[in-house]
Amino acid sequence: MHRPLRRLLSAPALMTAAALLLAGCSGAATEERVDRKQNAPSAKPMTLEQLAAAVHCGKPKVPGKTLDYRQGVCKAGTAEYVLLTFDTAKGQREWLDVSQMYGGVYLVGNRWVLSATPRSAMEAARAKLGGTIEEGLSSGTSPSAG
Template identity: 35%
Template sequence: MATACSGSGEDDTSAKSKPSEVSAAPAAGVVAPAKVEVIAELTGCKPKIRIDADELRQGLCHTDKVDFSITTFPEEKYKDTWLESASIYGGTYLVGSRWVVAAKPEMLEGFRAKLGGTIRELSGLGPSPAPSTS
């Protein structure tokens, strides 16, 4: 038992040092997977929670530059299902471990520098939208 406990302590020490070694996006080690509120804080906003369900949580952020949404998922499978559904509409998203940020494409690179993740462009697979009457 003593060996197992001491081995665990060594693993904890090495795990604690790893986030400081991340160079592309230092905050990403802290964020992913994260809560909506943690991601929002790193992007400079206080989110208004719009959806709080078993499959996902979604918060809306409003800043001087842009409005955007942050969606987090308890498991990767829920994120994958969400992205598959979103692909019908198309759009560009910043995707991380169990989270997605939806914003104007020109804002996503700045968010990526703070959060990590991958910018993904989803092609619309559904029919073209009908002309708006409003």
Template identity: 40%
Template sequence: MLMLAAALAACTAGCGPGSSGDDASGGHGAPGHDEVDVSVLPSKPSKPMTVQQLATGLGCEPELGGKYADYRLAWCDVNGTRVVLTDFDTAEGQRLWLEHSKDYGGVYLVGERWLVTGNSLKEISPLQDKFGGKIEKGDIHGPPPPASARPADK
């Protein structure tokens, strides 16, 4: 579990506000262009891939973060945006990792024993056509939206 926490901390280091150049995001999962309910987005078939295969498909050189209990992490810069690539030895390991990582926010493209993590739906949704998978969102993190963007209290 300690290795999981360390890996999650490393993952979120590349996914903070401003790392994508999109200052309007306000942090992981903040309101804005990501207000789409991802549960209604279709899932697309995917196949198992490694972080190296994902990086090749993205056209970037991965910065390998290491091999942990049953997964590998890497980072890639794609069109000025940093994404985190993760592959898993087992589907169970992926499910557990994803359950815990969603507490840190972000948007995830979840494939068969791999995932790509970014800051926004705008960054991640185009990758679904390339790799397949299902888009999922983490919890909202970052500053609250401006008062003008909040729903009125009743």
């Protein structure tokens, strides 16, 4: 598994804790980190299995469920995907706000998020799933930089 995906997979607990600490922070900085594309999020929530089927990567490996989201990983050809589904829109937004501090690019739908390497795989997924692409900015000072 590529290093950025491994970092993303090892960070959920840290991200959840940081999200709780940042829940009261202003959204102004978030708006600066968002690179919104033209497609709106899909209207209905999807399961991990539905997301995996849409990108043709088979059954996702699911390390477990946290309080508010499920995460899975799968491969299709040379593309690697991290798939997330959320119980609530608020939980999704908190997860994204924290994740974007570490950089990365995310395809965001209605209570689901997908990230892929290479980025072209995520662009192809957007053509199938809809959603918006959000890009975080990393200053290189985060614990995941390196």
